[in-house]
Amino acid sequence: MLPIRAEAVSYAVGGAAILDDVSLVIEHGAPMLILGPNGAGKSVLLRLLHGLLRPGAGRVTPEVPIRGAMVFQRPVLLRRSALANLRYPLALAGVPGPERARRAEAALVEVGLSALAGRPARRLSGGEQQRLALARAAALEPEVLFLDEPCASLDPAATRAVEEIIRRVAARGTKIVMTTHDLGQARRLAGEVVFLHRGRVVECAPAEHFFAGPASAEGAAFLQGDLLW
Amino acid sequence: MQDLGSAFMAAIALVRDGDAGMLAILGLSLRVSLAALGIAAVVGLPLGALLAVARFPGRRAVVVALNALMGLPPVVAGLLIYLLLSRSGPLGSWGLLFTPGAMVIAQAVLVTPILAALSRGVLEALWEEYAEALRSFGAGPWRAVPTLLWDGRFALLTVLLAGFGRASAEVGAVILVGGNIEGFTRTMTTAIALETSKGDLPLALALGLVLMVIVLGVNALAQGLRDVALRRAG
Numbered sequence: 001m002l003p004i005r006a007e008a009v010s011y012a013v014g015g016a017a018i019l020d021d022v023s024l025v026i027e028h029g030a031p032m033l034i035l036g037p038n039g040a041g042k043s044v045l046l047r048l049l050h051g052l053l054r055p056g057a058g059r060v061t062p063e064v065p066i067r068g069a070m071v072f073q074r075p076v077l078l079r080r081s082a083l084a085n086l087r088y089p090l091a092l093a094g095v096p097g098p099e100r101a102r103r104a105e106a107a108l109v110e111v112g113l114s115a116l117a118g119r120p121a122r123r124l125s126g127g128e129q130q131r132l133a134l135a136r137a138a139a140l141e142p143e144v145l146f147l148d149e150p151c152a153s154l155d156p157a158a159t160r161a162v163e164e165i166i167r168r169v170a171a172r173g174t175k176i177v178m179t180t181h182d183l184g185q186a187r188r189l190a191g192e193v194v195f196l197h198r199g200r201v202v203e204c205a206p207a208e209h210f211f212a213g214p215a216s217a218e219g220a221a222f223l224q225g226d227l228l229w
Numbered sequence: 230m231q232d233l234g235s236a237f238m239a240a241i242a243l244v245r246d247g248d249a250g251m252l253a254i255l256g257l258s259l260r261v262s263l264a265a266l267g268i269a270a271v272v273g274l275p276l277g278a279l280l281a282v283a284r285f286p287g288r289r290a291v292v293v294a295l296n297a298l299m300g301l302p303p304v305v306a307g308l309l310i311y312l313l314l315s316r317s318g319p320l321g322s323w324g325l326l327f328t329p330g331a332m333v334i335a336q337a338v339l340v341t342p343i344l345a346a347l348s349r350g351v352l353e354a355l356w357e358e359y360a361e362a363l364r365s366f367g368a369g370p371w372r373a374v375p376t377l378l379w380d381g382r383f384a385l386l387t388v389l390l391a392g393f394g395r396a397s398a399e400v401g402a403v404i405l406v407g408g409n410i411e412g413f414t415r416t417m418t419t420a421i422a423l424e425t426s427k428g429d430l431p432l433a434l435a436l437g438l439v440l441m442v443i444v445l446g447v448n449a450l451a452q453g454l455r456d457v458a459l460r461r462a463g
Contacts, residue, residue, distance in 0.1 A: 047361075050365065052361055052364060052365060065367070066364070066365060066367055069365065070365045072361065072362065076358060076359060076361065076362035078359075078376070078380055079380040079381075079383075080379075080380070088366070088376075089366040089367075092366045092367055092368055092372065093366070093367065120461070
């Protein structure tokens with residue numbers, strides 16, 4: 001699956017450009033954090049890279065229906081038990097029964113939810129739901145995992161638990177591509193940074209370079225906490 | 230007032246004595262309605278789910294037509310089934326006219342659009358929530374149909390109850406294609422219609438009361454099941 005390349009990708013809704021001439025390459029390595037103010041087009045970019053949206057112009061390669069796995073800002077959990085939620089995409093992916101059960105169990109243990117395996121997924125707390133959604137995507141053992149603001153509505157303890165899981169998944173060799181508006185989180189997790197502003201990639205840099213001194217005025221303003229529009 | 234009072238006494242007497250004639254009528258009513266509901270569910274629920282996820286030209290027209298069919302007058306449906314099943318009709322060789330089978334067909338025809346239209350509405354909301362996630366897992370619309378039917382099971386129970394209500398309360402179609410033959414195709418509703426036209430209002434009212442209690446009981450049972458299941462499964 002990797003490298004995934006976006007080549008001169010544009011995307012518009014009703015004539016309004018959301019993304020404009022975006023090019024980037026996703027390769028194996030440390031997590032890629034997509035940063036930028038609200039409305040910069042981060043979520044749309046993630047969906048284009050994953051394959052949920054098709055670019056209006058340009059292309060994303062490899063040209064397959066879905067690239068990698070994805071976790072959404074608000075976890076979409078099926079009206080089933082936590083364990084059944086884990087099994088569902090594995091069954092769709094054609095993972096055979098015994099292997100499916102093994103992977104689902106292991107994923108639950110990894111995110112610390114094995115005691116809640118039989119619980120209806122939608123009765124779990126917000127943090128538990130997001131951990132379950134992460135486990136569900138990670139159990140697919142994707143080459144690349146897209147995370148759209150996975151901690152946006154979580155408290156610090158839950159955020160910490162989710163970040164810990166992200167680190168572990170990344171350590172296993174899964175490429176993490178993630179959006180966040182939380183600069184602290186970006187500093188903690190990022191290996192490389194893509195800075196998006198008004199639908200354009202303004203900077204693409206190793207995290208330590210970006211945080212030490214962004215090359216663009218917009219990037220510098222963003223890091224200082226100035227309002228960008 | 231006097232009628233109501235005596236109807237109440239008559240109803241109690243019917244139930245207390247376990248009147249064999251009434252029990253037979255009641256049994257047939259339930260069998261016909263439940264069989265029709267079963268057939269309508271097998272056809273209507275997947276159809277509703279498919280309409281919820283599929284996007285094709287003319288979809289809106291299909292949805293509008295289905296919604297309109299919910300209001301199909303039972304006597305009209307009964308008449309159409311009558312023409313199909315009558316000896317000279319295209320399905321006359323089946324020999325079903327004036328049998329419980331014909332009544333099941335007529336009620337299934339009436340209930341199927343109700344189940345399809347209502348389940349379409351319920352499952353479309355669920356699909357809106359699930360669509361991105363299921364596509365992310367690589368599930369197309371066809372694969373989404375069974376998923377939606379299962380995950381929408383509690384809401385669909387209410388849809389089934391609406392269908393059961395329509396079937397068990399229906400009189401126009403079953404009287405046309407069933408013929409209201411005593412001991413064979415007489416149901417609660419056709420018996421009530423008959424007793425009313427004969428002037429035996431207390432008996433008609435008593436049968437009506439029994440029917441209402443049955444419908445109430447079925448709904449209460451379904452509601453209870455739903456509550457228990459919801460508590461277990463979220």
